[in-house]
Amino acid sequence: MRSQGSCTVVVGCQWGDEGKGKIVDVLAEDVHIVARYQGGANAGHTVHVGEHEFILHQIPSGVLHQGKRCLLGNGVVLDIRQFFEEYDALLDRGIELDGRIGVSRRAQLLLPYHRLLDKAVESAAATKIGTTGRGIGPAYEDKAGRRGLRVADLGNPEWLLKRVAAAQERVTHRLEQLGASATDELAAAMREALDLGERLLSISTDAGPEITDALIAGKSVLLEGAQGTALDLDHGTYPFVTSSNTTAASAATGTGIGPTLIDTVVGVVKAYTTRVGEGPLPSAFSPEMDEHVRALGGEFGATTGRPRRCGWFDSVLARHAARVNGLTGIAVTKLDVLDTLSTLEVVTAYRMSDGSITENFPADTWSLSSVKPIYESLPGWEAPTGHVHRLQDLPANARAYLDRIQELSGAPVRWVSVGTKRSQIIPVG
Ligand code: IMP
Numbered sequence: 001m002r003s004q005g006s007c008t009v010v011v012g013c014q015w016g017d018e019g020k021g022k023i024v025d026v027l028a029e030d031v032h033i034v035a036r037y038q039g040g041a042n043a044g045h046t047v048h049v050g051e052h053e054f055i056l057h058q059i060p061s062g063v064l065h066q067g068k069r070c071l072l073g074n075g076v077v078l079d080i081r082q083f084f085e086e087y088d089a090l091l092d093r094g095i096e097l098d099g100r101i102g103v104s105r106r107a108q109l110l111l112p113y114h115r116l117l118d119k120a121v122e123s124a125a126a127t128k129i130g131t132t133g134r135g136i137g138p139a140y141e142d143k144a145g146r147r148g149l150r151v152a153d154l155g156n157p158e159w160l161l162k163r164v165a166a167a168q169e170r171v172t173h174r175l176e177q178l179g180a181s182a183t184d185e186l187a188a189a190m191r192e193a194l195d196l197g198e199r200l201l202s203i204s205t206d207a208g209p210e211i212t213d214a215l216i217a218g219k220s221v222l223l224e225g226a227q228g229t230a231l232d233l234d235h236g237t238y239p240f241v242t243s244s245n246t247t248a249a250s251a252a253t254g255t256g257i258g259p260t261l262i263d264t265v266v267g268v269v270k271a272y273t274t275r276v277g278e279g280p281l282p283s284a285f286s287p288e289m290d291e292h293v294r295a296l297g298g299e300f301g302a303t304t305g306r307p308r309r310c311g312w313f314d315s316v317l318a319r320h321a322a323r324v325n326g327l328t329g330i331a332v333t334k335l336d337v338l339d340t341l342s343t344l345e346v347v348t349a350y351r352m353s354d355g356s357i358t359e360n361f362p363a364d365t366w367s368l369s370s371v372k373p374i375y376e377s378l379p380g381w382e383a384p385t386g387h388v389h390r391l392q393d394l395p396a397n398a399r400a401y402l403d404r405i406q407e408l409s410g411a412p413v414r415w416v417s418v419g420t421k422r423s424q425i426i427p428v429g
Helices: 022-030 080-092 112-123 137-142 151-155 157-177 185-195 197-202 207-216 287-295 315-325 394-408
Strands: 005-013 034-035 045-049 050-055 069-070 077-079 099-102 108-110 220-224 262-271 272-276 309-311 328-331 343-351 372-380 412-415 425-427
Touching: 005 022, 005 315, 022 045, 022 220, 022 262, 022 328, 022 412, 022 425, 034 207, 050 262, 069 207, 069 287, 077 080, 077 137, 080 185, 099 207, 108 137, 108 151, 112 137, 112 157, 112 185, 151 157, 157 185, 157 343, 157 394, 207 220, 262 315, 262 372, 287 309, 315 343, 315 394, 372 394, 394 412
Parallel strands: 005 220, 005 262, 034 069, 034 220, 069 099, 077 108, 262 328, 328 412
Antiparallel strands: 045 050, 272 309, 343 372, 412 425
């Protein structure tokens, strides 16, 4: 199968919150279709258009460009109620959506009991993951356990109601085991969600063929990842991960296109590192620095408002991300947040507890909690960068910092973001 078009995946290379929303928004200008391939309402993609801020949880960030078709692929777990809340909020803010949004008929439904379960499991767990509480883990468990419901099932009420009744019985039992109980509101919430079924069916589509046909016809497509490589179910810091494959290969399975149709993979890295939720962060700052950079970068979760832990740029993780995702380029975001620092540190390798040194991201998450990062110091630029539009106009030390990130990561820097506005992005090369 030969594509005349172009297909780009945008993927997070750290623990999410790298600024993918902004990069997708900027790249979306030149494409016909933007599609999400995994995750659900746990994502919070922040995009600034003029003076307006939009936080998108399920609808792809490309939606803010008039006329672009935005799809949610089969790999997504779709929270129907929240989806339509987001949809209607966009309409209220004057975004034209007619014929623009399509949801894969193969996408899994995330129903109110998934959220209840998520919270109950998390509060009963000895090892907490720090989930967003959006029901993601239980919804993917149902998918893998072949108990889930898909968008297409909304067209078969008899089958749907039978499955929902079985699910409610199972969930009630599980909640009791966890020392919780189904709230009185659950039945009402379920009715409300299922009442939206027809509306959802009316915008459902077969996303795989739609994207494939568009590519064969010479159109361009952007596949938008959520969360980041270190939160990938297989390649992240398991078990402190989300319940889907966030990495680039999943863009094919999560939309229903063949992997050979993908030609570009853009990895998004923040110029430093952040993490929200539990699990190790090897390059974590000292408490004072943590607070300082959190304030400079506004590092609070877009979905939950939780403070993000902050640390130095970790090239061990960046190299892992470059390999797992097959990156063809990197977008470095939030460089401007580092403008006032006099010295910057970059992790080049980890010293393990047995004294050995590794440049590879360890599979053993517990060892990651005790590694001692080996840092390289680089001079800061101590000058504002937010107004810069060309690479050559960045301070020399900022360019040296980007060069080092590129060298250590093994993938070329293609974009640098120096602020929240659409105009604050510097194309490289
Ligand atoms: P879940 O995806 O809600 O199950 O959460 C699992 C882990 O992924 C937790 O550590 C969350 O904080 C983290 N996580 C999930 N979605 C995001 C995101 O969009 N940005 C950053 N972290 C996330």
